[in-house]
Amino acid sequence: MKYLAILKDSLREAIDTKIIYFTLGLAVLFLLGIASLSFRQVPAEEQFHRSTELLSRLLAWATQGKGPHYDIEDFTSSDPIADPWRQDYRFYYVLEFQEEKEADAFKLEMEKNKSLGPEELQKQLKRQFQWIDHLEVTDAPPKSKKDIRFLVQTKGSTVPDRRGWIYEPQLFFGAWSMSFFQSPLYRQLEFITDYLIGTFGAGIMMLLSTIITAFFIPNMLRKGTVDLLLAKPIHRSTLLLFKYVGGLTFMFLNTAFIMCGIWLVLGLRTGLWMNGLLLCVLIFTFQFAIFYAVSTLMAVLTRSPIVAILTTVVAWALLFGIGIAYQVIDSFRPERIADLPKEQQEVVPRAPAWLLNTADVVHFVTPHYKDLDALTTKLIRSDLTEADSVQRKEIEKQIGSINWGESLGVTIGYIVVLVGASCWWFATRDY
DSSP states (O other): OHHHHHHHHHHHHHHHTTHHHHHHHHHHHHHHHHHTOEEEEOOHHHHHHHHHHHHHHHHHHHTTTOSOEEEEEEEEESOTTSOGGGOOEEEEEEEEOSSHHHHHHHHHHHHHOGGGSHHHHHHHHHHHOTTEEEEEEEEEOOSSTTEEEEEEEEEEESOOSGGGSEEEEEETTTTEEOGGGOEEHHHHHHIIIIIIIIIIIHHHHHHHHHHHHTTHHHHHTSTTHHHHHHTSSSOHHHHHHHHHHHHHHHHHHHHHHHHHHHHHHHHHHHSOOOTHHHHHHHHHHHHHHHHHHHHHHHHHHHOOHHHHHHHHHHHHHHHHHHHHHHHHHHTTSHHHHTTSOHHHHTTSOOOOHHHHHHHHHHHHHSOOHHHHHHHHHHHHHTTTSOTTSHHHHHHHHHHHTSOHHHHHHHHHHHHHHHHHHHHHHHHHSOO
8 A cells, every 4th residue: 555655646746747748648649650550462463563663764764765674564373362472473574675676686695695594584583582482584485576575483482471471561541652661571560669669669768767757756855745754654765665666667557558559559450469569568667677776876865856867868878888889799709700601700800808808797797788678679579580580590599698697687686786775875864
């Protein structure tokens, strides 16, 4: 009951400052933006046509309209009713020239240079359309003396389900089609959830929550308020701990509202239920516990919310910078370089021993903030990729290299020390 009373008091403070309305308003606007996002499945025929149209425009620009026109004709599929990644395709890849002599010159060049023939076109299409499992390109008879034709046949695909197929994102309920962002569905969801939300969005959420909660303890320590609280039969350390947990609860509720909303909206929009997003709520709250411990200590020492905010922002910047620097330096370890292809091993420099040792010491004695970011990435991507995919193996390798006993132990130790110091200072000072 005491905890609920203190939490209610903290919530009232946030409402009085009007900041909570601002944060909830931002969350609702963001969820509405996500809700307006839809994903249109791009048929294979459209993908091939888009490729030739783009190539024709580039050649027309480079040759001032004198280059050949590329097109796709007589496109057929093995089973139009089936999912596009379960079909085989057959079509003619056509180069249409403006003059017969241009077509003849190109044919002569093809006879001299095989890089212009079917084999090269087959390689280009395979690089461009990586979802094709088997591709065969052969010469085909022309319809006129101005064109050159190739018969293209595909069989099977490397896409197991819709997560790997090409989709086109559309904003504002289809009003704005972002055709330039056509890519596999899992890539688009990965960008939204891991980068836009997990990195950029989480950073903003941490900052706003730091600003809101930074006022809780200084307001409690104001003359008159603190006298009333200390007169109650509750230990000072218990009072401060309840206030600290109240701030974490505030962060947890805000994060849960946003992440559950995103999980629901994206699930309804795509049919992919990324349950890892729900688990990220706990990780974000744990990350915030690090910074709120810093804020709590500075609030008790100075009674100034501004000092608490500035100190916490500096701490966030330092931990973020240390985490990024450690990841970069760690990639130059000899054992990391040994995992690279041989041609890359020769050009990648080795980090000196003193730099690696310094990085290890700094990383060990500071909270492992970026390790938790790697965990959120794993939780998010695990719902977007297959277990044996290259993307999943990369993140599994990164996660597997983290010493979680050390990461959690050091991070929790910092929280305990900072909060413990705050309780000791609050319990031993006169107010």
